[in-house]
Amino acid sequence: MERVLIVDDEPGVRHFLKKILERTYEVDTAADGEGALAAIAAAPPAAILLDWKLPGIAGVELLRAIRGRLPEVSVVVITAFGDTDTAIQVIEEGAFDYLTKPLDLDTVREVIGRGVHVVRAGEGAEIREVAPGERLKGNQLIGNAPPMVAVYKQIAQVAKLDVTVLIRGDSGTGKELVARTLHRYSRRASAPFVAVNCAAIPENLLESELFGYAPGAFTGADPHGRPGRFEQAAGGTLFLDEVGDMELALQAKVLRVLQDHTFQRLGGNATLSPDVRVLAATNRPLEEWVAEGGFRIDLFHRLNGVTIELPALRDHFDDLPDLLAHFIQRLNVELGLHLRGFEPAAVALLAAYPWPGNVRELENTVRRAMVMARLDYLSADAVRDALSTQAHAVGGIDPRCASLVEQAFDRAVVDGVGPYAAVMAMVERLVVKVALARTKGNQVQAARLLGITRTTLRKKIEEYGL
Structure with missing residues (x-):
């Protein structure tokens, strides 16, 4: 039977909490900080209910002392003050949770149950260790499942060829990563890679963004004019993300660049001839968009000469362990965390989720799970909580x-x-x-x-x- 320690200076509260928990746990009690530390030394508990306001040792000092002796124990702080500053301080100091008085019996049982479960799960848990420093040489595609291997082969075939490539796939599958990989392995690798999200820029600004503008082209324009993205990518690669969202008039100008390799700045007369390789991406079914009149068929054929199809995450779940390891490594560095790996059971939970947002959604879920992780590894419980938060993101509130x-x-x-x-x-x-x-x-x-x-x-x- 797991052991729980109750630390409170009020005899009535100690008696009350002991009666609630002793049917499920071995329960010890202490009236102050000194007694608590003595009880921990005599019989280490799995969870501690700790009153924040105690005589003698202050609550924050006692919590630090407990965490120093038993870093794995789940400490649940009890406070009469449910204010923001106390909540932040309690969690910052490593408490598992905090409860406000008056105490709710069911909540006490539930929180202590979770705390004990976390400690029990951490004992002898099988952990896949993640070596620090691996795969941290910049953004790159991760995975060795057959659908991803097919993508790598396509990239290898066309990377060094100066051809336009259309990258297709659902949102979040990594289309820009493919574009960057094509550039990195091309003969233009030492020149600029310039990315433009056509869906993120208002229609009235996208033309000047791509082609630049001449001096005095419009009210408020820079008197010296400004080069556009085609010029900025000179000698390198221009990546047109979400090209299916581009308006028809602008599609005609892009088509001319692809066909004749010439264009004029907005409001200008000089003809420019950029040496640029164009890569494009879309999550739209462009064939349907062409049939509906929203996309030029000649531009579609010009872009669609070489196509790379990216699989949805659900189609290469075998890559989940490698993706999880990669995100833990990278997010450890980004967020200043030190998670040493993940529990294999976490992968099974991830595989049971449909991932409509694909790898991007997976990354955000791992980020959320890591930030809220209670252990020095990513546990199945942490992933379950992150997925639960995700599923109830609309309408739910703690x-x-x-x-x-x-x-x-x-x-x-x-x-x-x-x-x-x-x-x-x-x-x-x-x-x-x-x-x-x-x-x-x-x-x-x-x-x-x-x-x-x-x-x-x-x-x-x-x-x-x-």
Whole structure:
């Protein structure tokens, strides 16, 4: 039977919690920090219920001492103050979870059960170790399943040939990675690789983005003009991502470049002849788009001469272990983490999910699981929680988060402050603070984790006094 230690200075609380848990666990109790450390030395528990406000040793010091002696133990902090700062401090110091008074019996049982399970799962768990430094030489395609091997063969056949290539595949399959690989192994590898996402740039700006503009081409234009992406990619490769989203008029200009290797800047008369290899990608069924009149058939035939089809992740699940190892290695570096590997059972969970967002969605899920991981490896439980969060991303909210938001809302109303601005500021401050804590204050890593620029992060740090 697993052992649980209850640390609280109130005899009634100790008695109450012991009665709840002793049918399932061996339960020890302590009234203060000294007693807790003595109980740990005598009989190490799997989980500890720790009151944050104790006489003698402060809660934070006691938590550090416990973690120093038993780094694998699940410590659940009990506090009467469910405020943001306490929650952050508790989690930063390595607590498994925290509960606010008055305690709910079912919640106590559930949290302690999870904590004990995590410790038990970590004992003797089979871990696939991930060697640091492997596959960290930049972005690259990962996988050895037959569908991916077929892609590698196609890349090898056409990389050194100066031909246009159309890369097709669902969103998130790695089309830009294929384009970059083609460039890296081409005769143009030492020249620029320039990528343009045709779907991300407004239609009225895409023409000047691609072809540049002459001086005075439009109001507000740079008086010296500006080169476009075709010129910027001179001697190298231009990658047109999501080319199927390009409007028909612009398709005609791109077709002319592919056919005649000439174009004019927007508002200009001079004919330019760029030496550029064009690669394109789409997740659209272009044949259908042509039939509907949304894509020029002549441009389609010009692009479709050489095609590389990327498989959906569901079609090469044999590559999941290698992909998982790769993401752990890379994200360890990016986020300043130190996960040593993953539990093979985690792969089985990943294989049971359909992955509509393909490898990109897998990477985001692994990132979320790593950030929230309780152990020094990626466990099946961590992956299960990440997948659960993903499945309920719309409409679901953690009750503890809801409670904090409600408290902030009510406080703002009492203070006569607009609750929307007050609550949003509280949440934003909390998110930034947690990101900085997770990355040990590294602003570059925190900005990556948050998905914002470092400049924006600095403004938020200054705004919230962090």
